Amino acid sequence: MMKKHWQLWSVLCLGTLAVFVVIGAYWRGDNSRREIAKESLPIRKWLRVKEVSTDEYSGVLEGIRRDQLMGTVILPRVPDVPGPVVAKRSQDVGIVPPHVCGQCHAEQWSDFQQSPHLLTSREPSHESTLAKYQPPDNRVKTFHPHAWFEVIAKPSGFFQQLHIEYQGQSYLHEARMDLVLGSGKVGQSFLSWTKDALHQLPVSYFTDGARWGHSPGSDFAGDNFNYARPITERCLDCHATWFERVPQTLNRFSRDDFQLGVTCSRCHGSGREHVEYHQAHPNETDPHAIANPAKLHRDLAVAVCAQCHSSEAELVSTGFRYQPGEPLAEYLVQAGADTEVENSIPDPHAANQQRRLENSACFRQSDMTCFTCHDPHRNERGREKLWVERCLKCHEPEDCHQRKLTGEAVDRLCIECHMPLVEYADIRRPGQDSMPIPKMRDHRIQVWPETTANVLQRLSKSQPEASKVGVKSSRSR
Ligand code: HEC
């Protein structure tokens, strides 16, 4: 009797265990099982299409992740009600388009047209998007065997399509690429209007490899087809000159009043009064009503750049209204401003050059600002010689003790050793292993022994003679 019971119990227990193992595999996302389940269902049965408002967005995304639902299309839902009247327009603030400034400042304007600042947000065109729109280059695979994205150019514009084809049935969703973000050093992302709301599109362009791929960040990871990531004001604040957000909304903006590119007004103040005054007084040579960062107190001069180059920061008030010369703290709360943690970069891609630089001896023991080294009007990419010249504004090559050992071979490599290229590892987000990590120059200028060792090693491979440690070249003392 006892034995029988025992046998029954063990059968029951094993049975339950087996059920749990199956469920467990299912919950762990054993996709092959789910694939089988799906194979027998028509597309309309397994494909989920969710329309979400910005309020629901995070919750829905979280739910999809948790439940590992495959084949979920997430589309934005934007209410029809027109938002409350927009508070201020660019005209009221006196924002001037850059070509108007160019009428009197031809030199700055001509340089500026190639500047990453101007090019950082644009309307899409074959010039502003670096991408290829021909098959097969315009296709992006997904985890899902029957679904892919396609990026296409039509006479009416540029579009990102989601195609799902399965057992003779098909699903298509198409969204227009309305704005391009990024000059293209690392890549470009694309935004789309739904009514007056802005969302990021699921496919981005990556310069490395010249390819289309899934947009960076966990929102686009995994197996969802996401057209609903809201674009917040802060994103535009760093990448544009003017957008007016509809009050009490996260991502609704005035569609007929924005200015793309980071232009003159962001660093010199809105400028209309300056323009009108000098148009009316053509012989006046004293500047009227305009800020020149070079004439500001150093903290305020650095603040002009720190609007966008101090990484994660929270908007207190709309950043678009900041005028150079004002304390930044009234607009932004900067992360870690009162802590020693200077390298925590929750933001996916923008480093905190301000904080790193401010902790360098160069900065602390001189009156250096950001534009001691950078001309923000120009495109200075790939001009290695320039950076050495900038160091030599204040240093002699002989100041570098390393030079006594290695000779002048190090003369053109100052930044390789003292401002190493670093990957900000903590910008890698969970679930997005393939996200490219942009390497940036560490603005903490100091002696980095490990970096030096690497540079010397590279040097001795490429120029075995010049760099033998201890061998001085003829000109070094
Ligand atoms: C009608 C001609 C005119 C226009 C348009 C104009 N400026 Fe000026 N700007 C001047 C003159 C004149 C000066 C004084 C002489 C000089 O420094 O070149 C000046 C000086 C400046 C200075 C130097 C200020 C200083 O204190 O050193 C800056 C910066 C400047 N302008 C920016 C701008 C910006 C930004 C715009 C567009 C919003 C603009 N200007 C549009 C005529 C103009």
Ligand code: HEC
């Ligand atoms: C704190 C300011 C800031 C915010 C917020 C920000 N960015 Fe950026 N972004 C930058 C800076 C600065 C760079 C250039 C990288 C660098 O030099 O640090 C950049 C680079 C980029 C690039 C690559 C540009 C290139 O030429 O390779 C893209 C694309 C981009 N950002 C998109 C976005 C999107 C989309 C958002 C919002 C969802 C956003 N950024 C939010 C400041 C910002």
Ligand code: HEC
């Ligand atoms: C990203 C910030 C930024 C943008 C955008 C910008 N400037 Fe400047 N501008 C500066 C800084 C910083 C200085 C001071 C540079 C220095 O003295 O080394 C400056 C200086 C100037 C000067 C004074 C030059 C002199 O020799 O004294 C003029 C004029 C000027 N800018 C015009 C413009 C115009 C016109 C535009 C738009 C086409 C523009 N700037 C866009 C940051 C900017």
Ligand code: HEC
């Ligand atoms: C309104 C935001 C904003 C302000 C203000 C701003 N920047 Fe930028 N800056 C950006 C963005 C966004 C990028 C990335 C552009 C891209 O490649 O798409 C950038 C890129 C740069 C780069 C890299 C250029 C390259 O070759 O890729 C330098 C250097 C730079 N900024 C310096 C400055 C300096 C110096 C100032 C202050 C005088 C300044 N910026 C002010 C937003 C800003």
Ligand code: HEC
């Ligand atoms: C001592 C010189 C120096 C100073 C001062 C300086 N930078 Fe740089 N910066 C560099 C060099 C060198 C590079 C790398 C340029 C390249 O490789 O094309 C760089 C690159 C950048 C870039 C491109 C992304 C990156 O990090 O590689 C940005 C953005 C930037 N600087 C912003 C700033 C800002 C903002 C300040 C002021 C807080 C500043 N820089 C001060 C030398 C300087």
Ligand code: HEC
């Ligand atoms: C505006 C002037 C200025 C510029 C430009 C400048 N430095 Fe410096 N730097 C200083 C001063 C001042 C010190 C502190 C005194 C000293 O050590 O010579 C310093 C210190 C240093 C140190 C020693 C740091 C330490 O922690 O002991 C290094 C290394 C250095 N600089 C490298 C560079 C490099 C590389 C560049 C160019 C990318 C550069 N500097 C640009 C002014 C400058």
Ligand code: HEC
């Ligand atoms: C191969 C790597 C390397 C290159 C390239 C290099 N340095 Fe250095 N630098 C070092 C090292 C290592 C030290 C510290 C040497 C020591 O103290 O024994 C140093 C020291 C310095 C110091 C003095 C720091 C102090 O202790 O006060 C300055 C300033 C400096 N370098 C500037 C420069 C400049 C400017 C250039 C370009 C002309 C340059 N370095 C190129 C590796 C390098």
